Amino acid sequence: MxxxxxxxxxxxxxxxxxxxxxxxxxxxxxxxxxxxxxxxxxxxxxxxxxxxxxxxxxxxxxxxxxxxxxxxxxxxxxxxxxxxxxxxxxxxxxxxxxxxxxxxxxxxxxxxxxxxxxxxxxxxxxxxxxxxxxxxxxxxxxxxxxxxxxxxxxxxxxxxxxxxxxxxxxxxxxxxxxxxxxxxxxxxxxxxxxxxxxxxxxxxxxxxxxxxxxxxxxxxxxxxxxxxxxxGYYSFVNLQLSISTIYDVDFSSHTKRFLEQVAKNRPLVQHITNKVHQNFGANITLALGSSPIMSEIKEEVNDLAHVPHSALLVNTGSVTPLDVVKAAIEAYNCVRRPIVFDPVGYSATTTRIVLNNTLLASGQFTCVKGNTGEILSLAGFSGKMRGVDAHDGNFDKDILIQATREVAFRFRTVAVCTGELDFIADGTLGGTYSLSDGTRDRVLEDLPCVVVSNGSIPLMGDITASGCSLGSTIASLLGGANSDENPFELVVAAVMLYKEAGRLASLISEGSGSFSVQLIDKLHNCFRSNPRIWAPKIETLN
Ligand SMILES: Nc1ncnc2c1ncn2[C@@H]1O[C@H](COP(=O)(O)OP(=O)(O)OP(=O)(O)O)[C@@H](O)[C@H]1O
Ligand SMILES: Cc1ncsc1CCO
Ligand SMILES: [Mg+2]
Known part of the structure; x- marks a missing residue:
């Protein structure tokens, strides 16, 4: 033949x-x-x-x-x-x-x-x-x-x-x-x-x-x-994967709805996170109305993943045994519950690059969040990071947008790049795949992307684990959401909510110490005390 x-x-x-x-x-x-x-x-x-x-x-x-x-x-x-x-x-x-x-x-x-x-x-x-x-x-x-x-x-x-x-x-x-x-x-x-x-x-x-x-x-x-x-369809998370078209409307009403769902559904957010972040992250999670559990035991990942409205935050800031993290990723993927991945200090050392890459290859993440240094290096754009903090340099906005889209596209995820401006890109492509013909000509520039701004809030960068706790916030909203909500909209809402809490906290803080406390208070009170205060702006790129 x-x-x-x-x-x-x-x-x-x-x-x-x-x-x-x-x-x-x-x-x-x-x-x-x-x-x-x-x-x-x-x-x-x-x-x-x-x-x-x-x-x-x-x-x-x-x-x-x-x-x-x-x-x-x-x-x-x-x-x-x-x-x-x-x-x-x-x-x-x-x-x-x-x-x-x-x-x-x-x-x-x-x-x-x-x-x-x-x-x-x-x-x-x-x-x-x-x-x-x-x-x-x-x-x-x-x-x-x-x-x-x-x-x-x-x-x-x-x-x-x-x-x-x-x-x-x-x-x-x-x-x-x-x-x-x-x-x-x-x-x-x-x-x-x-x-x-x-x-x-x-x-x-x-x-x-x-x-x-x-x-x-x-x-x-x-x-x-x-x-x-x-x-042709990979339903990796129990949320609505269709491409969102409503992200340029008034987000305060979305955020309010998502917080109500958190209050009603009481998500359980398993944290596998660094030692610095653990206590602060647990308090941020509680402030939002969701329940944190800091657990790094392989034997219980399945039980935790099966709890209704579970979500997993994986933060690689201080290194947890790989087999535990992999087992957790597998368990949450298996029951289609959301996972947020924070590759802390991604390119600071070769060890971290290998560790983060190994974990990124081991599952499907609903959201990948990092600071500018982490997202740029994850996108393959820049050299080594000095430690866990973002680059000192002021990066061109277009480069950060491109890097965020690159990460979103590569990992088929909602990617978040933090800093004074936060960039969020949706690379989930509605959960679709096809053999041979790629993404049917959808390219990086087509990925939905937004820029969130709320003025300069230097105190947010002056406390440790503020980025890590944005991870807790995103995981709480994803975990608490009803299954007809869209992951990109949930992540955008979490980023805006967190930014607004930061702005309100900074107005009444004397320095970084009281700012940490005020940030927890503001998240706790958002939409409870004064639902009309809502300053963050969203710029839609397409
Ligand atoms: N200058 C700034 N103005 C406004 N918001 C900021 C500023 N710097 C940081 N943020 C906000 O603070 C949070 C943390 O961002 P950052 O980029 O510092 O993360 P990170 O380096 O990962 O933090 P960490 O590793 O300490 O947890 C994000 O929500 C971001 O929007
Ligand atoms: C300071 C520090 N070191 C490892 S993780 C972490 C928290 C901020 O990323
Ligand atoms: Mg970080």
């Missing part, structure tokens, strides 16, 4: 492994069940099989694939692929060089290559369109399938970097599948987050091994994956 190359369907790419078959199942029966339920391409990968057995298996699987009109790719063994006239071959970086592979298999076969770094894309560009038809990008997450992995997991952001490299080098002929540790609990998120920065391309498919090969019912497993691919 000759497949028209740019019509090959890479969407659900099964890689076989006979070493993990469950009792009573064969390689043949698993592949057959998978093909019946939506697998669109098969790679025979039998690292330990002897040649004769491998060929026998290949011939059997080939007949099966032909029945379903699905291409069969052979891993590594060019000789086997040629001997049985398979549809293509897949080789890794340490296998036979691509030009030799192409010379041996001829122009019509599908050639796939494993790619782990953006630099490898330069090589693809040099070879041009006649060499590699698709690349397997990975590994995305840790996996047991690779015995001695040479690469460390790249996460969705690593995949996005490779998609960027493909775009930058004009490698438009090459299709992509993501591979490594992909399972039903993370596939929607990978599809949602893996896009090139220009919005023009997303991955063409996902590649799975164990989820199908080790499944007791490979048919159900394949069907489940097929449904995720076709769904």
């Amino acid at each position: 000759v497949f028209i190359k740019n019509e090959v369907d890479y969407s659900l790419y099964l890689v076989t492994d006979s070493t993990m078959l469950p009792e009573g199942k064969t390689l043949y029966s698993q592949v057959e069940d998978a093909l019946e339920n939506g697998v669109s391409i098969v790679q025979l990968r039998e690292k330990d099989a002897e040649t004769k057995i491998f060929i026998q298996e290949a011939i059997e699987i080939q007949k099966l694939c032909q029945k379903f009109d699905v291409p069969l790719i052979i891993n590594d063994r060019i000789d086997v692929a040629l001997a049985i006239d398979a549809d293509g071959v897949h080789v890794g970086q340490d296998d036979m060089p691509i030009p030799m592979v192409r010379k041996l298999v001829g122009p019509n076969k599908i050639v796939g290559w494993s790619v782990g770094y953006p630099q490898e894309v330069e090589q693809l560009a040099q070879w041009g369109p006649d060499y590699v038809d698709y690349i397997g990008i990975g590994m995305v997450f840790p996996t047991d399938t690779k015995k001695n992995p040479k690469k460390s997991p790249m996460g969705p952001r690593g995949v996005a970097r490779i998609l960027d490299a493909l775009e930058n080098h004009g490698v438009d002929w090459c299709r992509t599948v993501a591979i490594g540790g992909l399972h039903p609990d993370n596939i929607s998120r990978v599809l949602y987050q893996c896009n090139s920065g220009n919005g023009r391309r997303s991955i063409d498919g996902i590649s799975v091994v164990s989820d199908i090969m080790a499944a007791k019912n490979a048919g159900t497993a394949a069907k489940n994956l097929r449904d995720l691919l076709d769904k």
Whole structure:
């Protein structure tokens, strides 16, 4: 069979492994069940099989694939692929060089290559369109399938970097599948987050091994994956993800409504936060009418996530054991409860960059909030931070807007950048994703974005953990909201409310000490004592 190359369907790419078959199942029966339920391409990968057995298996699987009109790719063994006239071959970086592979298999076969770094894309560009038809990008997450992995997991952001490299080098002929540790609990998120920065391309498919090969019912497993691919919508939080259009109206009425919901629903905000922030953050949370719980125990994250109107604040200011934070992120994502992430001192040290990146790769966040230094470095715009405080420099407003949008887009989140002006961008794209064609030409400049101002309030920067407590405020409003509210509007309201409390507190404070106390009072009394006082302004960028 000759497949028209740019019509090959890479969407659900099964890689076989006979070493993990469950009792009573064969390689043949698993592949057959998978093909019946939506697998669109098969790679025979039998690292330990002897040649004769491998060929026998290949011939059997080939007949099966032909029945379903699905291409069969052979891993590594060019000789086997040629001997049985398979549809293509897949080789890794340490296998036979691509030009030799192409010379041996001829122009019509599908050639796939494993790619782990953006630099490898330069090589693809040099070879041009006649060499590699698709690349397997990975590994995305840790996996047991690779015995001695040479690469460390790249996460969705690593995949996005490779998609960027493909775009930058004009490698438009090459299709992509993501591979490594992909399972039903993370596939929607990978599809949602893996896009090139220009919005023009997303991955063409996902590649799975164990989820199908080790499944007791490979048919159900394949069907489940097929449904995720076709769904096009990732409902990661129990709120209304449609794109908000009403953020340029009077926000004081929204804020009042959100605070009433907090009062009624009494959200429980789990804080995994730095030691400096703990007491202040707990008091700010209580002042708003929500309940804080400072908990860093792995055993209870599930119970806490299941409490009605739970929300999680992850603040990496003083470092909590990674496994605890990851377990908490997983637990809240699993029940679709909001998570606010505050990457404190993101680029101050290499340790912090690695830690924050690891956590950012481990889940889906409803909001990512940072000061200018954190957001600029997260967006890849600037060098090292000196510590946990924002940059001293006065940054151009346009640069901060761009950085905030970049973070929002990359992490598919509502991003907040704080300072005298606060910038908020909505990168959630209504929770939608699609294979291959990126974000359907929606680009950074299209993301809804607002700038919140309320005059200069230097005292807000003069107390420690004021940014951290904005995180508590955002988490309280997100947690307390009814499910028909929109996360972007909730975050905008939280930022405005906090800014206004800061302004009112600063009017009656003698210095930073009394300011801390007054800030708590003002949040406590907002909309209770004098609902008419509301000064913050909002500038809508689109
Ligand atoms: N000069 C200022 N004028 C008005 N508001 C400010 C000013 N500086 C900071 N803020 C407000 O104070 C809060 C904290 O912002 P900042 O950028 O200082 O955060 P941060 O550095 O993360 O704080 P921390 O790490 O101490 O918790 C935000 O709500 C921000 O809007
Ligand atoms: C001072 C400090 N150090 C680590 S976290 C933190 C709180 C403000 O970000
Ligand atoms: Mg901060």
